[in-house]
Amino acid sequence: MDFTFTEEQQMMAGAFRELTDDLCAPAALRAAFEGRGESSAARWQRLTELGLPGMLAPESVGGMGLTLADFILIAEAAGRAALPETLVEHAGIAVPVLSALSADARGAAVLQAAVSGEARVAVSHPFNPFIVGADQATHVLVLTDHEVHLLSKDEAKLEGHQSIDALRSLARCTGSLQPGTCIARGAGASAATALAFECGALLTAAECAGLCDALVALAVSYAAERSQFGKKIGAYQAIKHQLANVQVKLEFARPVLYAAATQATVLSGRSRFGVSHAKLAATDAADLAGRTAVQVHGAMGYSWEVDVHFYLKRALGLTGMWGDRSFHMRRVQQQLFSEHLAIGPDALFGVFKELP
Amino acid sequence: MKIGFSAAQEQFRNEVATWLAEQLSGPYADLRGVSSHTAMVERRRVWEAELGRARLSSVGWPVEWGGRGASLAEQVIFAEEYARAKAPSRLNHLGVELLAPTLLSYGTEAQKTRFLEPIVMGKEIWCQGYSEPNAGSDLANVATRARLESGPNGDEWVIDGQKIWTSLAAFADWIFVLCRTEEGSRGNRGLSYLLVPMHQAGVTVRPIREMTGHAEFNETFFTGARTAAANIVGAPGEGWKVAMATLAFERGVSTLAQQMDFTNEFEALVKAAQANGQATDPLIRQRIAEASIGLSVMRYSALRMLTNAESGALSHEAFTYRLYWGVWRKKLGELAMDVLGPSGEYAHGDSPLAHDLQHMFLFSRSDTIYGGTSQIQRNQIAERALGLPKEPRGN
Numbered sequence: 153m154d155f156t157f158t159e160e161q162q163m164m165a166g167a168f169r170e171l172t173d174d175l176c177a178p179a180a181l182r183a184a185f186e187g188r189g190e191s192s193a194a195r196w197q198r199l200t201e202l203g204l205p206g207m208l209a210p211e212s213v214g215g216m217g218l219t220l221a222d223f224i225l226i227a228e229a230a231g232r233a234a235l236p237e238t239l240v241e242h243a244g245i246a247v248p249v250l251s252a253l254s255a256d257a258r259g260a261a262v263l264q265a266a267v268s269g270e271a272r273v274a275v276s277h278p279f280n281p282f283i284v285g286a287d288q289a290t291h292v293l294v295l296t297d298h299e300v301h302l303l304s305k306d307e308a309k310l311e312g313h314q315s316i317d318a319l320r321s322l323a324r325c326t327g328s329l330q331p332g333t334c335i336a337r338g339a340g341a342s343a344a345t346a347l348a349f350e351c352g353a354l355l356t357a358a359e360c361a362g363l364c365d366a367l368v369a370l371a372v373s374y375a376a377e378r379s380q381f382g383k384k385i386g387a388y389q390a391i392k393h394q395l396a397n398v399q400v401k402l403e404f405a406r407p408v409l410y411a412a413a414t415q416a417t418v419l420s421g422r423s424r425f426g427v428s429h430a431k432l433a434a435t436d437a438a439d440l441a442g443r444t445a446v447q448v449h450g451a452m453g454y455s456w457e458v459d460v461h462f463y464l465k466r467a468l469g470l471t472g473m474w475g476d477r478s479f480h481m482r483r484v485q486q487q488l489f490s491e492h493l494a495i496g497p498d499a500l501f502g503v504f505k506e507l508p
Numbered sequence: 509m510k511i512g513f514s515a516a517q518e519q520f521r522n523e524v525a526t527w528l529a530e531q532l533s534g535p536y537a538d539l540r541g542v543s544s545h546t547a548m549v550e551r552r553r554v555w556e557a558e559l560g561r562a563r564l565s566s567v568g569w570p571v572e573w574g575g576r577g578a579s580l581a582e583q584v585i586f587a588e589e590y591a592r593a594k595a596p597s598r599l600n601h602l603g604v605e606l607l608a609p610t611l612l613s614y615g616t617e618a619q620k621t622r623f624l625e626p627i628v629m630g631k632e633i634w635c636q637g638y639s640e641p642n643a644g645s646d647l648a649n650v651a652t653r654a655r656l657e658s659g660p661n662g663d664e665w666v667i668d669g670q671k672i673w674t675s676l677a678a679f680a681d682w683i684f685v686l687c688r689t690e691e692g693s694r695g696n697r698g699l700s701y702l703l704v705p706m707h708q709a710g711v712t713v714r715p716i717r718e719m720t721g722h723a724e725f726n727e728t729f730f731t732g733a734r735t736a737a738a739n740i741v742g743a744p745g746e747g748w749k750v751a752m753a754t755l756a757f758e759r760g761v762s763t764l765a766q767q768m769d770f771t772n773e774f775e776a777l778v779k780a781a782q783a784n785g786q787a788t789d790p791l792i793r794q795r796i797a798e799a800s801i802g803l804s805v806m807r808y809s810a811l812r813m814l815t816n817a818e819s820g821a822l823s824h825e826a827f828t829y830r831l832y833w834g835v836w837r838k839k840l841g842e843l844a845m846d847v848l849g850p851s852g853e854y855a856h857g858d859s860p861l862a863h864d865l866q867h868m869f870l871f872s873r874s875d876t877i878y879g880g881t882s883q884i885q886r887n888q889i890a891e892r893a894l895g896l897p898k899e900p901r902g903n
Contacts (some may be wrong), residue, residue, distance in 0.1 A: 281851050314855035316866065322854065380646035382902025390883035443838070446873050450644055450881060451673050451725075454718055454874040461719035464873075472850035478791045 155407060157225060165225035167202060172233035178459045184236050185318040192288050196237055200269030204239060208248045209267045213260075215251070220244070220354065224413040227355040231362025234466050236319040238274065238285030242266065244355045246273035246293050248417075249344050253300060256335040262291055262302055276325050277348055280473050286310050286323035294325060295345040300336040301329050317465040346419055352474035354416045354427050357409055357434035363467045364402045364434070367441035370460055371395055371448040378450075391448055398441045405433035425487040428480035435477065438467040511811065513581060520578075521585045527562060528593035542596040545724050549679050552599040556630025565628045566604050568761065569612065573620065574628035580761065581814055587765025591772065602676060603627040603634035607684050609757040610701075614742050614750050623682075623703070635706070637671040637685035637728060638751065645884050648696040648748065652687040652730060656737060663737035665689075665702055667710070667730040673878070677713045677726040680706050685730075686751045689744050699747035703739040710734060720870045755879075756826075763830065767806050770833070773840065773868055774799060780861050781847045795843050802836045827893060831885040834876040841872035 157165070174180075175195050183189030199205065207223055209215025216222075227240050250263040250273070265271035274289035278296060286292060292308040294301040309327035336344055372395060375386030385391050412426035442464035446453035453460050471477070513521070532540045539555055542548055559565040560574060568583040569575025578586070598604060608627050611619055626632035643649040652669025667687060677683065683704050690698030704711070710733030715723035742750040778796060781787040787796075806829070813825050844865040845852045857863035876882040890896045 281849075282853075313858075315853050316855050317853065320853075379642070379902075380644060380649070381899075382646075385645075387902075388883070388899070390886065439842070443873075447876060447881065447883075451639070451874070451877055454877060455725075456717035456719055456721070464719070468845060469850075469853040472845075472848075472852055476849055477846060478786075478789045481791060 155410060161222055161225060164202075164222070165229055168204065168226050169229045169232070171198060171202065172229060172235060176233035176235055178462075181234060181236070181319060181459070181462060192237060196269065196272065196288070199237060199239055205243050205269040206247065206267030207243055209251050209263065213251070213254070213264055214267045215247070219414075220248075220351065220416050221410070221413045223355070224358050224410060227358035228362040228365075228409075231359030231466070231470075232366045234319060234363070234366065234462055237288065238272075240355050240359060241275050241284060241352075242273050245275050245348050245351045248351060249275075249293060249295070249300070249348050250302075252347065253336045253340065253344055258333075259302055259335040266291075274323075275348065275352070277345070277352065277474075279349060279352075279475055282313065282322040282324055283310070284315075284320055284322060284469075284473075287312060287321040292325060294329065294333075295341075295348050296329075297342050297345055298337065299329065299334050300341045300344050301333040302335045303327065303329075303333050307333060315465075315469060317462070317469050319462065320466070320469060343419070347417060349474060350416045350419065350423065350427050353431045353480070354409075354412055356470045356474050357405075357412075357427075357430040360431075360434040360438035360467055360470050361402060361405055361409055363463050363470070364398065364405070364437040364441040367438070367445040367460065367463050367467075368395060368398050368402065370463070371398075371441075371445040374449050374452075385448070394444045394448065398437065398444050401433075401437040401440055405430070405437045408433045421487050421490060424483055428475070428483040428487075431475065431480045432477065432484070435467070435471040439471065442467050511808075513585065517581055517585060520582050521589060524564070524586050524589040525593065527564070528589060528595055531558065532593055532595060536596075539596040541594045544722070545597055545599075545675060546678070546722065548596070549599065552596055553630050553633070555596060556598070556600050560629040565630070566608060569608065569624075569628070573612070573624045583761045584765050584810070584814060587761055588768045591765060591768030594772070599676070600627060600630055600633050602636050602680075603632065603682075605761070606636060606754050606757055607634050607703075610684075610741060610750060610754045613753060616738075618738070619703075619741065632681040633676065633679060635674050635676045635680035635683045635728075636754075637674060637683045637687075637704075639673045640670060641672055645881060647686075647751075648699075650686055650688060650699065652685065653691070654685075654687045654689050654700065654702060655691075656689075659734075661734075661736070664734045665704075665737060665739070667702065667704060667733040667735070669730050671728040671730075672725075673716070674713075674726045674728045675724055677706070677728045678715060682706060683711075683728065684741070684754075686747050689747070693745075696748035698745055699751070700744045701741040701747040701750040702735055703741065704730075704733060704735040708733060718870075719873065720867060763826075763833070766833070767803065767810065770803060770806070770837065770840070773837075773844075773864075774803060776861060776864060777840065777844050777847055780844070780865060783861075784847070784849065786847045786849065792843075792847060795839075795846075799836070799840055799843060802832075802839075806833055806836065827885055827888050830880065831882055831889070834882060834885075837875045838872045841869035841875075845869045 175198060180189055203216060206215035207218050211217040223244055227244055230240050247266055250259050250266060254260045254263055262271055266273050271291055272289045273291045273293050274283045274286040276283045276292055276294040283292060290305055292303045294303060307327055308325045310323040311326050313322040315322045375391050376384055378385050409430040412430040415423040416427050445460045449458055449460055452458045536555055539551055563576050567576045567578040567586045571577050604627060608624060611623060638647060640650050640652060654665045654667040656663055657666050683706055685702045685704050686699055687702060688698055689700040710731050712729040714727045716725045716727060717723045781792060786792045809829055848862055848865060851858050852866060857866045887899060891898055
């Protein structure tokens, strides 16, 4: 058992964090929202320079051949930065699914372009009422329980919607699915759709953990700087205890998240249990962080001028996607009461024994 | 002990409900359901005058000043019926609910004569100049200052400084300002409570955009703004006492009656849950049940406070009530977003109902902040109601 990340994993995440500190500095995010500053294409270019889009693709197609456990810190950092680009959907969901379906020639061709970052693939999944980031995408991967389709942006006939999160675009696919765009059917399709769901739920959980981190950092720095009654407000227990409570939630979400990352693609009862637990723990942490960060900022926290609301709204969107709270709670319950999952002390530690 | 209202009170309720229904289905149908503080300002001025003519603008005021001398219970009944009828939010609520009671208690006869009638008839809209960038929870830290100067118009207060979170400042005609009139004074000493006209060169207003995307609040800048020497409530240096009295009114009748608004929101949430199937989810059902229980708790607490306080001002229980409803409504907002599910992310919602619920979620983020944060409320419960030692301060 080892909960530490390897040097390579940490270096990769560190490089990405450095990049996002620059790309997603609050002033840059505001500029992006107002249509100024660096374009999405330019930011995407910087992400591809690190090889991020192809991290989870096999080396045979030019990818890095890494796993979700390698990508989890990247997803967390993307959340922390409130990255406007849908790197997580592209690299963490679309690319692994396309890799699994690479027997199809059309899928293989797009995979190649997706790995290099030339193609940007958005994901449509039965669990989500909309597609995120479709306005910047070249393709849409449409997953259903029986078929998987890969559409060009034109074929998808997208109908755009504004998100409450000014940095995210939403869309619905209005084009009908034609046989010519189908890249998988039957068992292969349903397995791909199930895999996408586990990746989606796990990685949005990671983004939520990152958002939680960002919100705590914002609130801590404000509490250390703002004075009332002649003291920094962070000196008052009423403030510091609230922030400590968020940090506790975050630190209890992280190991759950990292453990789930090592097993998510197994698609077993136990792996689903882990992914659901991670989604619940991380979204809870982000939710408390958003609430607390607004409160610590006082009235300023409610204003548009302070950045808290960007992160709060991103967390809100991610919390509802890839299965809401009720869904994941239900899945935990179902696993507990199913005959396939043993409970009790042996089984509990058995979860850890399975870890690589 | 008897739960409920008397026959006479119920009769008053009927009278109010009938009048409101007639107005809001007839000449003022366009104002029904207008909850924004910044929408349809000119129409809402006309509506204020209509309320004034019917002696319904401020039923609790003495008859001689345009009210009905109504009891606290009747004031609550009016406010409840007002919310039930989905009548528009009161454009002049700061004048009617905060300044006027302050003037009735602390104002001179001349001030009552000058200011009350234009409030009751909606001719002069008021806003509140309390908070400053460095005086939020620590309100006594105000730095806006005023000095008396002689000039061509006689003696006048000349005001310099900045207020923040001034709702309605964009269209208010007057502002009541807490400012420092004794040079070198600190904390809650040396403050005065001035009445200042907004329409003058020395007053500038800048809107503040909120996370909802709307701009209901403003910053208000005073640079040599002027008001007549007589426009001070209480004596110079007594401003803190007067300002605190105003805040006690803020915790009064209007907050007790807001349960009716909450009930409307709760009903909308239940409707949304029934429409999209979330009402069958056991976790959602439990939280809806908890929210409903919270509504009952607030209702009974309000009635109890009322009967304890028929004689006049509200007691310390009002602090616990303020804390309770702020937390309750914030949770209601979170529940609303869970009921909407992922489609709650659509900007403005994907239906008018979803839009209202989403707005309620975002707005309710401020419910545990404005008018005193939950942290300040808890300190007040501990220090003023329980008598615990005061928290050490740095100044």
